[in-house]
Amino acid sequence: MPIMVRGCVIKKLLFILIFPFVSLYSADINNQVKPVVYESDVSFRGCPWGTSMDEFIKKTGRPVSREEVDGLVSLVWESINVNGYTAFMVAYFSKSGLQGGTYYFLTYDLDEIKKCYSELRQEMLDRYGPTTLYDIIHSVRELRPYESSWHLPGGYVYLKVNTRTGDPVTLWYSSPELTRQLLGDRESVTAKR
Numbered sequence: 001m002p003i004m005v006r007g008c009v010i011k012k013l014l015f016i017l018i019f020p021f022v023s024l025y026s027a028d029i030n031n032q033v034k035p036v037v038y039e040s041d042v043s044f045r046g047c048p049w050g051t052s053m054d055e056f057i058k059k060t061g062r063p064v065s066r067e068e069v070d071g072l073v074s075l076v077w078e079s080i081n082v083n084g085y086t087a088f089m090v091a092y093f094s095k096s097g098l099q100g101g102t103y104y105f106l107t108y109d110l111d112e113i114k115k116c117y118s119e120l121r122q123e124m125l126d127r128y129g130p131t132t133l134y135d136i137i138h139s140v141r142e143l144r145p146y147e148s149s150w151h152l153p154g155g156y157v158y159l160k161v162n163t164r165t166g167d168p169v170t171l172w173y174s175s176p177e178l179t180r181q182l183l184g185d186r187e188s189v190t191a192k193r
Contacts, residue, residue, distance in 0.1 A: 042155030
């Protein structure tokens with residue numbers, strides 16, 4: 001009879017040791033990680049590429065300045081709020097409509113520059129995924145250019161700041177058409193995690 005008791009104890013010990021692993025495995029099956037899907041369509045201020053200048057102005061308000069260079073019309077707005085930061089905004093139009101836009105953020109000290117760049121970079125990473133051109137500001141005292149870019153099927157997004165030359169935090173969006181004109185034919189990279 002003592003052998004049966006020991007056999008029973010051994011079975012209980014095996015059950016006690018194995019049960020946690022079985023429950024962890026079943027919990028992992030039930031909570032499988034869903035794949036992250038990033039955006040590949042790029043737009044500017046919620047307007048798709050090709051939006052007419054009049055339609056864009058109706059949505060955004062009157063610009064403070066207008067300039068035309070090489071068939072591309074640039075409209076400028078002051079004091080635009082983007083993610084809690086004040087920025088100048090430039091929208092670019094061709095005959096076929098909206099082709100791109102740029103935000104120039106009004107940041108006044110290195111701490112604010114670092115915070116603005118880092119927050120925008122993280123938002124772009126969350127929206128468009130990882131990228132090959134990706135700089136993190138490691139130190140406020142380190143003076144150098146920082147940049148990140150996303151070349152996607154629906155357009156191009158470029159974020160930069162150059163603390164050495166005093167350039168502001170700049171976020172540039174362009175349509176595939178404008179991107180081809182400016183950068184040439186480059187294959188887009190769809191972000192995957």
